[in-house]
Structures are given as C-alpha cells and as structure tokens.
Amino acid sequence: MRKMILFLFFALAGHSAIAAENNSREPRAEEAKKAYETYLQQLKDLNGQYKQITADVKKVLKDEDIPVWDEEKGELGFTRFKENAPPTGARVKESEKEMVVSLELPGLKRDSIKVNLVGERKLKVSALKKNDAEAKSVEREVELPASADPKGVHARYEDGVLTVWLSKVHPVEKEMPIPVN
Numbered sequence: 218m219r220k221m222i223l224f225l226f227f228a229l230a231g232h233s234a235i236a237a238e239n240n241s242r243e244p245r246a247e248e249a250k251k252a253y254e255t256y257l258q259q260l261k262d263l264n265g266q267y268k269q270i271t272a273d274v275k276k277v278l279k280d281e282d283i284p285v286w287d288e289e290k291g292e293l294g295f296t297r298f299k300e301n302a303p304p305t306g307a308r309v310k311e312s313e314k315e316m317v318v319s320l321e322l323p324g325l326k327r328d329s330i331k332v333n334l335v336g337e338r339k340l341k342v343s344a345l346k347k348n349d350a351e352a353k354s355v356e357r358e359v360e361l362p363a364s365a366d367p368k369g370v371h372a373r374y375e376d377g378v379l380t381v382w383l384s385k386v387h388p389v390e391k392e393m394p395i396p397v398n
Contacts, residue, residue, distance in 0.1 A: 307359040315369070316383045318359055323377035325355070332372050332381060337364035340381060 284293055294312040310317045318340055322330065330344045340359040345352055361383065369384025 307357065309359065309362060311362050313385075315385055316361055316363060316365065318361075318381045318383070320357055320359075320379045320381075321377060322355065322374070322379050325374070325377075327374045330374055330379060332379070334365055334367055334370055334383070337361075337367075337386060340365075340383070342379060342381075 290312065292312060294310050306321060308319045310319075320342060322342070322344060325344045325346055329346070330342065333341045333343075335341050335358075338361045340361060341356070342359070343354065343356045346355055347353075364386040365383040366386045370381065372379060372381040374380075
C-alpha cells in the first residue's frame with residue numbers, strides 16, 4: 218500500500234510538473250510573440266526615420282551642391298547633385314573658374330578617342346575599342362554643372378583615364394558697358 222501511495226504521489230507530482238511546465242510555456246510564448254511584434258514595430262519606425270533622413274540629405278545636396286576637394290589645387294569646389302541621374306562613370310570636379318571631368322576608359326588607343334562639347338553644358342566622348350575579333354563603340358555623355366567656354370577646353374588620356382579641363386563661362390554682370398567705335 219505504501220508503494221502504491223508513493224507511486225501515485227510521484228505520478229501525480231510528475232503530471233502536475235508537466236502541466237505546470239506546459240502552462241509556463243504559454244506565457245513564455247506570449248512574451249516572445251509580444252517581443253517580436255515590438256521588434257517589428259521598431260524596425261518599421263527606423264525605416265521611416267531612414268527614409269526621412271535620406272530625403273533631408275537629398276534636399277540639402279540639391280540646395281547646396283556636393284562639396285568636392287581638388288587635391289591638385291588644394292581648394293574646395295562644388296558639383297551639382299542630380300537625383301536619378303543615369304550613371305556615366307564620370308567624375309566631375311568644379312571650382313570657381315573651371316570644371317574637370319574624369320572618365321575611366323581602359324584599353325583604348327588615344328587616336329580612337331573623340332571629345333566634343335555639345336552646346337555649353339554637355340560633353341560627349343566617343344571611341345572605338347578594338348579587340349582581336351571585334352570592334353566595339355564606346356560613348357558617354359556628361360551633363361556639365363555650368364556652361365563651358367569652348368576656347369578653354371583641353372583633354373589628356375593617360376593610363377586609361379581621360380581627363381578634360383573646361384573653363385567656365387562667367388555670366389555677364391547686370392550691366393556691362395560696351396565701347397562703340
């Protein structure tokens with residue numbers, strides 16, 4: 218009889234422990250679910266903050282342009298920010314007096330490169346890249362941040378990089394006297 222009571226005691230105690238463990242798992246599961254929902258909400262909030270900060274930075278860049286350090290001259294220049302501009306592979310540096318456009322064009326021969334100023338604000342670069350089996354045409358157009366003076370343009374191709382220097386056209390003052398002969 219004593220053995221039977223001990224058996225029932227341990228059986229009931231074990232069953233109670235299992236039931237208590239199952240009951241304790243449900244609150245843990247609820248806690249985990251709530252923590253996960255809180256985590257997802259925090260991610261949504263962070264995503265909204267990220268979008269707002271990104272929009273603010275784009276607005277500042279549009280209003281103020283992008284500062285660019287010219288290492289050769291040791292001065293700060295600015296380049297225009299163009300949202301959703303197609304990638305040209307060009308790097309444009311701008312100072313008060315000139316613009317410098319750099320394009321990586323590896324594997325070309327200097328003789329095959331043609332550089333044209335289209336209007337005052339577009340640079341067009343074309344070349345023919347020849348391999349053993351075929352020839353491939355390469356063309357890039359770069360919108361310039363300011364008007365360029367056609368008389369002040371020169372280019373150099375060295376180590377696969379084309380660099381074009383363009384003097385800026387400075388706008389006429391509000392009023393400029395013109396001598397009459």
